[in-house]
Amino acid sequence: MxxxxxxxxxxxxxxxxxxxxxxxxxxxxxxxxIDKGELRTIIGPNGAGKTTMMNVVTGKTRPxxxxxxxxxxxxxxxxxxxxxxxxxxxxxxxxxxVFENLTIFENxxxxxxxxxxxxxxxxxxxTPDRHDRIAATLARIGLxxxxxxxxxxxxxxxxxxxxxxxxxxxxxxxxxxxxxxAGMTDRETEETTALILDLAKDRTIVVVEHDMAFVRSLGxxxxxxxxxxxxxxxxxxxxxxxxxxxxxxLGR
Amino acid sequence: xxxxxxxxxxxxxxxxxxxxxxxxxxxxxxxxxxxxxxVPPASRIALPDYxxxxxxxxLCYGLLALSLDLIWGYAGILSLGHGAFFAxxxxxxxxxxxxxxxxxxxxxxxLLPDFMVFLNWKELPWxxxxxxxFAFAAAMVVLVPGLLxxxxxxxxxxxxxxxxxxxxxxxxxxxxxxxxFFRNDMGFGGNNGMTDYKDILGCDVHQPSTRLGxxxxxxxxxxxxxxxxxxxxxxxxxxxxxxxxxxxxxxxFLGYSVTNAKLFVFTVSxxxxxxxxxxxxPQVGIINPSEFSPxxxxxxxxxxxxxxxGTLSGAILGAVLVNAGKTWLxxxxxxxxxxxxxxxxxxxxxxxxRGIVGLLRQARWVRPRATAPLPAGEQA
Numbered sequence: 001m002x003x004x005x006x007x008x009x010x011x012x013x014x015x016x017x018x019x020x021x022x023x024x025x026x027x028x029x030x031x032x033x034i035d036k037g038e039l040r041t042i043i044g045p046n047g048a049g050k051t052t053m054m055n056v057v058t059g060k061t062r063p064x065x066x067x068x069x070x071x072x073x074x075x076x077x078x079x080x081x082x083x084x085x086x087x088x089x090x091x092x093x094x095x096x097x098v099f100e101n102l103t104i105f106e107n108x109x110x111x112x113x114x115x116x117x118x119x120x121x122x123x124x125x126x127t128p129d130r131h132d133r134i135a136a137t138l139a140r141i142g143l144x145x146x147x148x149x150x151x152x153x154x155x156x157x158x159x160x161x162x163x164x165x166x167x168x169x170x171x172x173x174x175x176x177x178x179x180x181x182a183g184m185t186d187r188e189t190e191e192t193t194a195l196i197l198d199l200a201k202d203r204t205i206v207v208v209e210h211d212m213a214f215v216r217s218l219g220x221x222x223x224x225x226x227x228x229x230x231x232x233x234x235x236x237x238x239x240x241x242x243x244x245x246x247x248x249x250l251g252r
Numbered sequence: 253x254x255x256x257x258x259x260x261x262x263x264x265x266x267x268x269x270x271x272x273x274x275x276x277x278x279x280x281x282x283x284x285x286x287x288x289x290x291v292p293p294a295s296r297i298a299l300p301d302y303x304x305x306x307x308x309x310x311l312c313y314g315l316l317a318l319s320l321d322l323i324w325g326y327a328g329i330l331s332l333g334h335g336a337f338f339a340x341x342x343x344x345x346x347x348x349x350x351x352x353x354x355x356x357x358x359x360x361x362x363l364l365p366d367f368m369v370f371l372n373w374k375e376l377p378w379x380x381x382x383x384x385x386f387a388f389a390a391a392m393v394v395l396v397p398g399l400l401x402x403x404x405x406x407x408x409x410x411x412x413x414x415x416x417x418x419x420x421x422x423x424x425x426x427x428x429x430x431x432x433f434f435r436n437d438m439g440f441g442g443n444n445g446m447t448d449y450k451d452i453l454g455c456d457v458h459q460p461s462t463r464l465g466x467x468x469x470x471x472x473x474x475x476x477x478x479x480x481x482x483x484x485x486x487x488x489x490x491x492x493x494x495x496x497x498x499x500x501x502x503x504x505f506l507g508y509s510v511t512n513a514k515l516f517v518f519t520v521s522x523x524x525x526x527x528x529x530x531x532x533x534p535q536v537g538i539i540n541p542s543e544f545s546p547x548x549x550x551x552x553x554x555x556x557x558x559x560x561x562g563t564l565s566g567a568i569l570g571a572v573l574v575n576a577g578k579t580w581l582x583x584x585x586x587x588x589x590x591x592x593x594x595x596x597x598x599x600x601x602x603x604x605x606r607g608i609v610g611l612l613r614q615a616r617w618v619r620p621r622a623t624a625p626l627p628a629g630e631q632a
Binding site: 058060080082083086091093100102105109119121122123124166 | 261498504515516
């Protein structure tokens with residue numbers, strides 16, 4: 001596909017990625033490798049480039065320099081959002097964004113792995129098989145009883161679950177979760193942690209997070225971003241004891 | 253878990269819907285012509301001949317409003333230049349009607365329409381070729397607005413022009429077309445437009461029977477257009493449209509092409525507007541560049557919001573009621589019309605954002621999912 005495709009079996013491969021906005025470098029020569037099946041958390045102070053990194057991977061922002069590859073062959077810096085989504089990369093936003101004027105059921109219906117062509121959607125039928133998959137997902141995210149309610153009527157935490165459910169039903173191989181427990185109660189956070197750990201058994205997940213207690217409870221490899229590049233990487237204990245990390249992030 | 257037996261997605265084609273649809277059809281196709289043809293003119297319930305083309309005109313406006321509701325109510329695309337597609341459809345049929353005049357024009361020229369003789373033109377411009385044939389003109393009625401919408405929409409939606417910016421460039425489009433059509437050199441009759449039609453498909457356009465036929469054609473076009481719009485909005489594509497209206501980027505991250513979905517409904521909508529224009533022109537007997545004026549396009553949006561945005565039937569109702577009110581008021585107290593129109597728009601926005609249909613549904617019972625709910629925080 002591309003002559004410059006790197007010889008790597010990593011699922012997601014970022015090398016030397018730079019993004020600047022009016023001279024401000026949101027990402028500065030960022031390199032990051034996520035292996036297949038990995039659960040990774042990414043932390044960093046505000047402005048460290050966490051969200052920009054997600055925007056680059058999902059096609060919302062084009063990098064000024066550097067390469068971004070999925071499965072070693074797909075050059076994500078050349079594809080648009082829809083094409084990247086169809087490769088199997090799902091994204092959950094920081095603020096829950098569900099379709100508030102559609103029912104829970106319809107939100108999931110739009111997320112099914114199915115024809116994305118305009119003409120296909122015009123004649124799409126809800127087969128029993130698809131119906132069952134939606135029902136199974138509803139049960140998994142605990143929203144079966146609310147399925148015919150408008151998504152706008154859900155609580156904040158329920159919206160977060162619905163959004164995760166929308167990613168689940170699409171069978172993505174890589175999920176990017178941007179602050180999945182922001183604004184959740186302790187109980188909701190606990191349930192979400194369990195859900196993420198469960199999901200991580202059969203897919204690759206990257207979690208961007210502020211909440212250190214939550215990061216610790218995931219028990220995953222941690223990457224610390226600072227000023228657009230990687231400052232440290234390792235277990236949570238390792239990075240928490242790194243003096244540079246303490247200086248820029250944890251110590252404040 | 254036990255799956256709900258009927259399925260949680262509302263069936264848009266239930267018996268209740270068909271009963272209402274057929275009832276409206278009977279009133280428009282059977283009762284109206286019967287009141288016109290078989291009730292003696294002296295009777296109080298008789299429908300005089302002059303009202304038939306007037307009703308036909310309202311129905312054309314209804315189809316035009318329906319086309320705007322499809323893109324505005326469901327996909328959130330507020331086109332303020334939809335009058336342009338209507339006028340282009342009208343011009344296509346107007347050109348055919350001009351060719352039908354033949355030697356019966358004031359100058360009696362067998363080759364050229366009167367306005368070209370007046371401009372001292374010697375031969376028919378190439379873009380008038382083919383308009384002698386009804387089938388060619390009918391094809392142009394859909395092709396010209398459809399192609400313009402396809403090209404304009406592709407450029408706009410691909411560049412992700414949305415919201416008020418899109419509304420402004422659609423205004424600019426219709427304004428530019430108006431200025432172009434005002435020029436005599438364009439070859440479309442300039443300021444005066446085209447009028448003085450004699451016949452259509454061999455029937456005299458002034459005969460009551462022809463007018464009744466045009467009225468019935470308008471009813472059929474409106475009915476089919478309504479079914480098409482309902483089919484689109486009740487499909488999964490309809491739900492994609494609602495979703496992109498409220499959270500466009502989320503739809504992209506789900507893997508749908510927002511550009512293609514918008515382009516599809518925008519083009520369908522322009523086709524419907526073109527057909528409405530083509531049925532309108534023979535009934536009112538004239539087409540001129542003022543049909544392109546930006547004010548006309550804004551008025552369409554008012555009809556839709558008065559009737560109820562995102563309801564389809566409300567758009568038709570709004571168009572018919574507002575125009576009937578306009579006909580009555582411009583006769584009774586002409587100077588007040590614009591104030592009433594403005595007040596209507598303000599009232600709709602402030603007091604009943606879901607329009608007349610929304611009010612009716614609220615008053616009777618809540619039918620939760622038959623309409624497209626308005627986006628949060630937005631009123632009209």
